[in-house]
Amino acid sequence: MVDGTAEDGSGWSVANFPLVSGVSDKPVLAVDVDGVISLFGFDGPLDQVPGRFHLIDGVAHCIAEGVGPRLLRLVDEFEMIWATGWEDRANDHLPHLLGLADDLPTLTFDGRARFGTAHWKLDALEEFAMGRPLAWIDDSLDDSCHNWADRRDAPTLLVPTESAVGLTDAHVDAILVWGRELELRAP
Numbered sequence: 001m002v003d004g005t006a007e008d009g010s011g012w013s014v015a016n017f018p019l020v021s022g023v024s025d026k027p028v029l030a031v032d033v034d035g036v037i038s039l040f041g042f043d044g045p046l047d048q049v050p051g052r053f054h055l056i057d058g059v060a061h062c063i064a065e066g067v068g069p070r071l072l073r074l075v076d077e078f079e080m081i082w083a084t085g086w087e088d089r090a091n092d093h094l095p096h097l098l099g100l101a102d103d104l105p106t107l108t109f110d111g112r113a114r115f116g117t118a119h120w121k122l123d124a125l126e127e128f129a130m131g132r133p134l135a136w137i138d139d140s141l142d143d144s145c146h147n148w149a150d151r152r153d154a155p156t157l158l159v160p161t162e163s164a165v166g167l168t169d170a171h172v173d174a175i176l177v178w179g180r181e182l183e184l185r186a187p
């Protein structure tokens with residue numbers, strides 16, 4: 001199921017608004033949150049954490065230093081969406097914290113989300129992408145994700161992150177290069 005918020009604030013889904021995903025001819029960029037934007041598993045003293053802590057829904061999240069500007073390098077080149085167990089809660093705080101101008105479309109997973117894994121995202125990703133090229137940034141990519149990517153007919157780029165480091169400049173560079181190669185290959 002794919003949900004989002006229309007400009008008038010009403011909810012939409014692919015099921016009842018089939019043109020939503022088709023309005024963009026940009027490649028999809030699916031972005032996980034935990035382990036990509038909100039970091040965990042890092043060592044060291046508290047004054048050397050790799051980001052700043054923000055209280056979100058009563059939970060302290062270490063938002064990676066510089067991750068907002070990195071996403072801003074990508075947001076105009078792709079149709080960026082949230083692909084996270086946070087589901088629509090991702091839009092409650094993150095666009096403001098990260099400096100994104102707008103909320104992002106949000107995948108929902110009908111209760112299948114499991115922290116530390118990612119295979120439960122595949123159906124929703126496929127439904128949203130509708131056969132388009134797709135890049136996916138996630139810290140929990142496993143064999144099922146790689147097998148799915150290999151089977152897709154459209155170009156698919158998996159971008160694994162380390163949960164204690166998150167999205168890096170090198171990831172962003174690689175995603176941009178991939179996107180430009182797609183443009184060069186376009187008829």
Ligand SMILES: [Mg+2]
Nearest residue numbers: 032034035139
């Ligand atoms: Mg994650």
